[in-house]
Amino acid sequence: MYEIALIGAGRIGRIHAGNVAAEPRLRLSHVVDPVDAAAREVAAATGAAVATLDAVLADPAVHGVIIASATDTHLDYTTRAIAAGKAVFCEKPIDLDLTRARGAADRLGGAGVPLLLGFNRRFDPHFRALQARLGAGAMGSLETLHIISHDPAPPPIAYVKVSGGLFKDMAIHDFDMARWLLGEEPVAVFAAASCLVDPAIGEVGDVDTARIFLRTASGKLCVISNTRRSGYGYDQRIEAFCSGGLIRAGNVRETTVECWGEAGAAADPLQNFFLDRYADAYRAEMTHFADMLAGAPAAVGYADGIAALVLAEAAGRSAAEGAVVTL
C-alpha cells in the first residue's frame, strides 16, 4: 500500500482522489490546496489529512505525489517532489514555457526519474486498442494519421487567457497522440488557424479553430483537427491509414439508444464532457502510477512533455507566420 498526497483539490484533483481510493495498492494520505475548504472537502470524503506541500515532501511515509494544482506550479512542484524522492504524477502540461521547461532537463529528464505526465489519452481503452493493433501491424505499416479533437463548447474567456493558447492547451494532447502513434518524430509543422467560434477568443489573442499538419523524416503525414466548439459533443476520433487498410477509433455515445422515425434514425449524443469520455483513461492512468510505484517505468514522462511543447510552439509560429516550420 503506497501513501499518496494530492496537491490541488480542484475538479481534476477530485477525479484523481477518487481513482486513488479505487486502486487497491494506493491510499490517499494527504491533500494540499491553497483553498482550505477545497482541501478539507476532499480530505473528509477520503479520510486523508489536510497538509502543506512542505510537510508532504518532508514526510517519509509519502511515496507518491499527484500534482493537480495550477499550471504555473507544475514545474516547480514536480522538481521539488522529485528532489524529495517522491514519485510524481503531474497533470499536463509540465509548463507553458518551453525554455523554462527545458531548463529542468537535468533534474527531470533522466530515464530513472519516476515522473508520469498526465497525457490521459494514452490510457484511453479505445486509443490503446488502436495503438496495440497498429503496433502489431494488424493492417500493415502506418502511412498517414488523422486526429480529430473537437471540444463541445469553448471554455470561459478567463480560462482562455491563461491557457497558453489553443496549441499548448488543446492541441498538446494531439501532438502527444501523434508522436505516440507515428512512432517517429515530426520534422516539419504547418498550422492554419482561424477565430470562427467566438470573436472574444480572438480579442485575447487566441484562435479557436485549427488544422495542423505534421511530417516525419520518413514521409509519414499527420493531420490534426481542433476546434473549441463542435456543437455536437466531444468529438475524439483517430484514423490510422496503413499500407493494408485503416484502423480507426470512433466516438463514444451516452447510450446505444436510437429512435427511428419519419425523419430518420437519431442516435444518442456523444459523451459531452471530457471527464466522462476519459473516465476510464483516468482510472487506467492511476493504475499505471501504482505500477510505477512498484517499479515500472513511466509510460509517458518529461521528454514527452517537452516534445509536445516543441510541436505546440512550432504550430503557433507556423500559424502566425503562414509558413512551414522545420524542426
Next chain:
Amino acid sequence: MYEIALIGAGRIGRIHAGNVAAEPRLRLSHVVDPVDAAAREVAAATGAAVATLDAVLADPAVHGVIIASATDTHLDYTTRAIAAGKAVFCEKPIDLDLTRARGAADRLGGAGVPLLLGFNRRFDPHFRALQARLGAGAMGSLETLHIISHDPAPPPIAYVKVSGGLFKDMAIHDFDMARWLLGEEPVAVFAAASCLVDPAIGEVGDVDTARIFLRTASGKLCVISNTRRSGYGYDQRIEAFCSGGLIRAGNVRETTVECWGEAGAAADPLQNFFLDRYADAYRAEMTHFADMLAGAPAAVGYADGIAALVLAEAAGRSAAEGAVVTL
C-alpha cells in the same frame, strides 16, 4: 433477343417494362391491359404494340409473358400461357385460394415448366449475399432465423379488402424467405395477430400486426415480424443465427448523410417505398427471366408459391384459433 409480352400495365407492370428495356436479351413486343389508356401509355414509352391476351398467346414470335395483372387472373393467365408454350414470369401470389392453386399442379408443377414466380426478395442483393454466406457455412449451420418485414404505412382499405389478408398478402414474402433460408420445410406454425394500427383494417376482417413462429422438423426456429405501419420507413431485416455466429442483412437508407447536433446523430431515413427498396431486385429478377428463356431453370416457381400459401393459410388459422397448426 427474346420477345416479351406484358400483361398488366399498372404500377408493377411498368417497373417490369422498364427492366425488360434495360435487359439486352429482351425486347418488349406487346402490352395487354383492359384499361386501353394504360396499355397505350406503356406501349408508347417502349415501342411495344398494344394487343389482346389471345393475340399474344397465339403469336409464335412471343417467347415470354409477364403476368402483372390483377391477382385473381394470375392462375388462369399463367395456365393458358404455359399451355401456349410461353415462358411465364408471374407476379406473386399465384392465387389467393390454396385449393384452386393446388388444382393447377399437373399443368404448372413440373420441373420443366418455365414458370418464374415473382418473389422479388430472393433477388435482392443484400438477401442474396446473406443467403450465399449462409449456404457457404460462413458462420456455421443455421439454428434460428428472424425476419422483420414492416411496411412504412398501411395500404388503402379498398386494397386491404381484396388483398387476401396480411398473411397471404404481406407475410407470404416472408414465408418464402423463411423456406429459402431455412433449407427445410416448417412443420409447425404459430401466429399471433392484432389490429393495432388502424381499426378500419379490423373492421374488414383483417389484422395489421403479427408475429409468426415456424419450426422445422430438425428443430430450427423462425420468427417473422409483420406490421402494416412502421412509422419510420420500410423495415426489411434478416438475422440468421448460426452455430458459429450471426449473419444479418440490414436496412437501406436513402443516403449516407448524417447530421450530428446537440440532440445526437440523425441518420437519413430508410428507403420508404418498396419499389425503391427492391429496384435492384426487380432488375435482377428480369435478368433471371432472360436466363430462363436461354434455358436456365426457374429459381422460384409454382411449388414455392404453393408452399408459401400453405404457410399463410396455416398462420391465418393459428391466429384465429390461438393454437399451433401442425403441417
Next chain:
Amino acid sequence: MYEIALIGAGRIGRIHAGNVAAEPRLRLSHVVDPVDAAAREVAAATGAAVATLDAVLADPAVHGVIIASATDTHLDYTTRAIAAGKAVFCEKPIDLDLTRARGAADRLGGAGVPLLLGFNRRFDPHFRALQARLGAGAMGSLETLHIISHDPAPPPIAYVKVSGGLFKDMAIHDFDMARWLLGEEPVAVFAAASCLVDPAIGEVGDVDTARIFLRTASGKLCVISNTRRSGYGYDQRIEAFCSGGLIRAGNVRETTVECWGEAGAAADPLQNFFLDRYADAYRAEMTHFADMLAGAPAAVGYADGIAALVLAEAAGRSAAEGAVVTL
C-alpha cells in the same frame, strides 16, 4: 452511513461488495459464507468482519443485507432478514418454485417491505434510457416489443442441472424486462424451444434455444429470443415498436476500434461477459439500494419476482405442450 452485510462471497457477491465500497452512503460491515476462505478473502479486501447469518440478523447496527448466496437459500434468508427488520437486496430469483415463492406473500409482498430483487437489467443505462423515452411517449405508444437475449456460451452442465432451466434461469430476466416495458401484464404465453447448441443440455432435460411470445390484454405483442450460445458475445438488444416509430437499445462493444481492409470493416467484438456488460447496472442497483435505505421504495420487488416466475412456468408448460398458455 448504512452498514451492510453480504451473504454469499461468490462471484456476484464480490461484485456487490465492490459496489458497496464505492457507494459513499454504504459500508460493508459483515461477510457471511459457508466457505470460510471465501468470506475471509472478501472481508480482508473490504475491511468487513466475517460473521454468521444469525449474528448479522441479530446485530442492530446492520441496516441492510445483500443476499447473494445459493438460489435455494434466497427465500428463506430474505424472509428471515425482513423479519429481523433489515432492508434486503436479494439476487434473483426469489425462488425456483412458484408455489413456495407465493407462500411468502404475506411476509414479503407488502408495499412497505424493503425488498429489492436483483433484476439488474432494469438499472442498465441503455435500457433505462429506452424505458424513459418509451414512458415519455417519444415515438408514440408501444405496440410490439422484441427482446434479444443470447448468452455468449452455455454454462457448465453442472450449473444447467440446478439452474431451474432456461425459462426460469435465463428468460426470467426478459420476462421482467417485458413486464417493465409493456406496462401491462401478459395474458397469453407461447414458447417454442429446441436443444440445438449442446445435446448434453437436452440430456439433463433442459433446452438451449427458445422463442417466446407474450400477448397483453390490449393486444400488445412481445417476442423474446433466447439462446445459450451466440458465438459472437453477449447479445442484449431491445426494440420497442411504437405507433410513431421505433426505440431501440443496441449492443455494447469492447471498444470503438474498427479495422477496414479488403474483406470489409471489422468492428470490435461485443462485450462477452455479463459482469462487464452490466457493470454499470450493478453499480446503479447498489445506488438504488442506498436510496431505499434512505426511504425510497424498491424499484423492483417481490411481486415482480412472482410475476416473472409465473411467466417462466407458463413458458415452460407451453414449450412442453406445444400450446398457448392463458394466464
Next chain:
Amino acid sequence: MYEIALIGAGRIGRIHAGNVAAEPRLRLSHVVDPVDAAAREVAAATGAAVATLDAVLADPAVHGVIIASATDTHLDYTTRAIAAGKAVFCEKPIDLDLTRARGAADRLGGAGVPLLLGFNRRFDPHFRALQARLGAGAMGSLETLHIISHDPAPPPIAYVKVSGGLFKDMAIHDFDMARWLLGEEPVAVFAAASCLVDPAIGEVGDVDTARIFLRTASGKLCVISNTRRSGYGYDQRIEAFCSGGLIRAGNVRETTVECWGEAGAAADPLQNFFLDRYADAYRAEMTHFADMLAGAPAAVGYADGIAALVLAEAAGRSAAEGAVVTL
C-alpha cells in the same frame, strides 16, 4: 427527343452511352472513336451510327455532344463543338495545362455557353443531400470541411505518366467539391505529399499520398486527404463542420450484410470501383445534360474547370516548394 453524339467509346464513354439510352429525352445517334472496333461495338449495342467528328459537327440533327475522348483532345473538341452550336458534356479535365485552358476563355467562358464539365461528384445523391442541407443551414454556417478521397489501388504506371499528376488527376475532383461546398474561393493553398504507396510512382515524378489545406478569405479551413491506395475500397467521405454541428456523408458498402463472430462484427467491403460508386451520379449527370438541352444552365462549367485547375497547380507548387501558395 434530343440527338446525341458520343466522342470516345472507351470505358467512361460506354457508361455515358448507357445513360443516354436510359434517359427518355435523349437518343444516341452517333459514335465517334479513332478505334473503329470500339465505335462499332457501342453503335451496335445502342442503334447509333458510327461517324467522324467532322460529320457529327456538321449534322444539324445533332443537338448535343459528349466528349469522352483522350484528355488532350478535350479542349479542342469542346471548342469546335461549341463553335458548331452543339451543347457539350465534356469529361473532366477541360485540359491539363492551365495557360492553354485559360486561352479558351472567350470561346467557352460565357454564361450562355452550353458546356457541362463532368465533375460527377456534384451529382452524387449522397453529396447532393449533404450540399442541400449545408445550403439550407441545417446545422448553421460552414466553418471547416474535411474531404477524404482515397482510391482503392493505384492506376497503372502508364496511366500515371499521362495523368497530369495526383493533384490534377485525382485531387481535382476534391478541389471542385471544396469550392462547391465552401461557397467561397480559397485564397491560400498548402499541400504536403509523399510517395508512400509505390516507388514507381515517384520514379515518374508523381506522388501517391497528399494532404492539402485550403483557406478562404473569411477564414474557413478545408483539408483534403488523397491517397492512391486505401487497401479497403473506394473511400469517399465528406465532413462539413458547421456552427451548429456536423453534416457528413459516408461510404457506400456493397451490401448491408454483416457477419458477427468471436472476432467481432465484419461489415461488407466498400464499393471498390468508381464506376459502381458513382453509377447514380453518372445517371444524374446525364439527366442534367438533358435539362440543359431543354434550356437549363449548366450546373458546373468552364469556369469551374479553370478554378479547380488553378488550385491543382497551386497545390503542386506548394508541395514542391514546401510553402503556402497565395492565390
